[in-house]
Amino acid sequence: MNVISLHKQVWDSLQARRAQMPHALLLLGQRGLGKFDLASQFAASLLCEQPQADGQACGRCLACNWYGQGNHPDFRLLQPEAMAEDGEVEDGKKKASQQITIDQVRALDEFLNVGTHRGGLRIIIVNPTEAMNRATANALLKTLEEPAPSTLFLMVSSDPMRLLPTIRSRCQVQPVPLPSAARAEQVLAEQGVADARRWLALAGGAPGLAMEWATSGQADWLEVLIRRLAAGKAVEPLVLAGELEKAVKDSKGRLPLKAIVDGLQKWLVDLMLAANGLPVRYFLPQAATIVGLAAMIPPARLMQSYRATIVRRREAEQPLNARLFLEGIFLEYRALFANR
Numbered sequence: 001m002n003v004i005s006l007h008k009q010v011w012d013s014l015q016a017r018r019a020q021m022p023h024a025l026l027l028l029g030q031r032g033l034g035k036f037d038l039a040s041q042f043a044a045s046l047l048c049e050q051p052q053a054d055g056q057a058c059g060r061c062l063a064c065n066w067y068g069q070g071n072h073p074d075f076r077l078l079q080p081e082a083m084a085e086d087g088e089v090e091d092g093k094k095k096a097s098q099q100i101t102i103d104q105v106r107a108l109d110e111f112l113n114v115g116t117h118r119g120g121l122r123i124i125i126v127n128p129t130e131a132m133n134r135a136t137a138n139a140l141l142k143t144l145e146e147p148a149p150s151t152l153f154l155m156v157s158s159d160p161m162r163l164l165p166t167i168r169s170r171c172q173v174q175p176v177p178l179p180s181a182a183r184a185e186q187v188l189a190e191q192g193v194a195d196a197r198r199w200l201a202l203a204g205g206a207p208g209l210a211m212e213w214a215t216s217g218q219a220d221w222l223e224v225l226i227r228r229l230a231a232g233k234a235v236e237p238l239v240l241a242g243e244l245e246k247a248v249k250d251s252k253g254r255l256p257l258k259a260i261v262d263g264l265q266k267w268l269v270d271l272m273l274a275a276n277g278l279p280v281r282y283f284l285p286q287a288a289t290i291v292g293l294a295a296m297i298p299p300a301r302l303m304q305s306y307r308a309t310i311v312r313r314r315e316a317e318q319p320l321n322a323r324l325f326l327e328g329i330f331l332e333y334r335a336l337f338a339n340r
């Protein structure tokens with residue numbers, strides 16, 4: 001996704017800061033907008049030794065080469081171990097930490113205390129900034145309070161309420177707003193997403209999220225899934241299983257069973273977030289419904305059911321009776337709402 005063209009105004013405003021660079025910039029905006037990509041491209045443009053007229057990295061110089069290979073000596077990325085390179089949490093890496101650790105922050109000391117290698121800026125991206133416990137955040141705060149010269153912290157956050165106020169106050173805030181529908185549609189279409197408008201609506205206008213959904217194929221099945229799951233107790237598991245089995249068949253391999261388990265899993269994640277008073281992550285337009293449903297389910301049952309879908313996702317890779325499988329997972333979903 002071309003995040004620079006998606007967020008042209010933000011990009012221009014970032015470039016305008018070159019003359020008087022703060023020590024810490026906080027890119028703040030809802031999830032699914034491409035903030036991490038934007039931070040990454042901005043870092044590349046600052047490290048590039050021959051940037052283009054609009055500030056973008058040239059992609060050809062020594063610095064760009066290093067950066068592209070992930071080994072620019074004046075750059076560090078601070079993110080939870082469990083996160084893949086594209087900034088999303090990867091499945092199947094359950095042992096890796098979901099948090100930035102205090103050791104990762106401490107390891108910055110050495111990096112910050114030697115001169116820069118290329119005589120330019122030293123840049124650290126922190127993604128996401130809320131993925132730190134209090135002790136880790138405090139360790140980072142020390143660094144922010146006594147910044148090493150020529151150092152820029154690029155902090156990314158979708159959840160400012162979970163940041164230490166002292167951290168937030170050390171950063172200049174760069175808001176990343178929801179792009180206009182027209183701009184988002186255009187950027188998605190350029191990426192080859194058919195029916196971009198519909199995907200954007202499903203994703204509550206967030207283009208990154210729309211892109212994530214769109215890779216799963218046609219939108220029809222997702223609309224069915226959302227509508228049925230939103231009914232909660234009245235979900236009609238057998239009907240839903242029938243509808244989705246048909247969608248899988250009709251897709252001729254483009255809609256795998258595991259994409260459906262994935263959708264259900266994301267719905268359960270949102271229910272868990274809502275149950276903990278946190279903003280939903282995936283089904284933004286259904287946020288209010290999800291909050292209502294979460295209040296009807298015992299929290300322990302929710303967690304159990306989420307764990308079960310992890311197993312189900314693995315099963316979905318094997319050949320099996322799709323109809324029975326789908327009936328099974330949706331019967332389990334309905335059971336969430338059963339009286340104890």
Ligand SMILES: [Zn+2]
Pocket residue numbers: 047048049050051057058059060061062063064
């Ligand atoms: Zn370059």
